[in-house]
Amino acid sequence: MGKIAVFPGSFDPFTIGHEAIVKRALPLFDKIVIAVGVNSLKNSLFSAENRVKMINAVFASEPKIEIETFQGLTVDFCKAKGAHYILRGLRTAADFEYERAMGQMNKKMAPGIDTVFLLTSTEHTPINSTIVRDIIRMGGDASMFVPKAINLKDYLL
Numbered sequence: 480m481g482k483i484a485v486f487p488g489s490f491d492p493f494t495i496g497h498e499a500i501v502k503r504a505l506p507l508f509d510k511i512v513i514a515v516g517v518n519s520l521k522n523s524l525f526s527a528e529n530r531v532k533m534i535n536a537v538f539a540s541e542p543k544i545e546i547e548t549f550q551g552l553t554v555d556f557c558k559a560k561g562a563h564y565i566l567r568g569l570r571t572a573a574d575f576e577y578e579r580a581m582g583q584m585n586k587k588m589a590p591g592i593d594t595v596f597l598l599t600s601t602e603h604t605p606i607n608s609t610i611v612r613d614i615i616r617m618g619g620d621a622s623m624f625v626p627k628a629i630n631l632k633d634y635l636l
């Protein structure tokens with residue numbers, strides 16, 4: 480089955496920061512499952528189905544990548560996929576504190592699963608889905624923050 484990583488996130492929307500993390504992680508794993516979290520408590524701009532579609536548009540020709548939605552605990556989804564790794568990106572010290580707690584708690588719940596972190600490259604550090612959503616809501620052009628294959632207008636409800 481090989482080394483499988485799950486890259487969980489909201490991806491609302493998927494940005495060039497996310498894309499860079501996935502591309503850099505590709506040589507490390509046999510398969511990466513990009514897992515779009517369906518969280519009814521989060522007020523998302525793009526539907527989960529459209530988030531899957533936009534990520535598909537980016538990685539359509541990459542056989543090592545699968546894109547799925549998931550609900551519930553990331554570690555349960557990893558077990559269902561046979562994944563022993565969770566992939567996450569680290570931008571800032573604030574990311575680190577949150578990710579450390581989540582990674583350590585996930586490790587307690589699922590000792591067989593490790594979280595692998597990649598530091599964001601300097602040019603992607605400020606890119607943040609929340610701000611991208613605000614730009615879109617205010618009628619701005621956010622296209623420079625998302626992969627070229629994604630035309631955001633196609634995915635808005």
Ligand code: ADP
Pocket residue numbers: 487488489490491494495496497500566567568569570574598599600603604605606607608
């Ligand atoms: P979540 O709601 O789980 O934080 P996000 O979609 O915001 O979902 O992020 C998913 C993952 O991608 C997280 O590990 C986050 O730190 C990482 N990430 C987000 N933006 C960037 C970026 N610009 N560069 C690198 N990693 C990023």
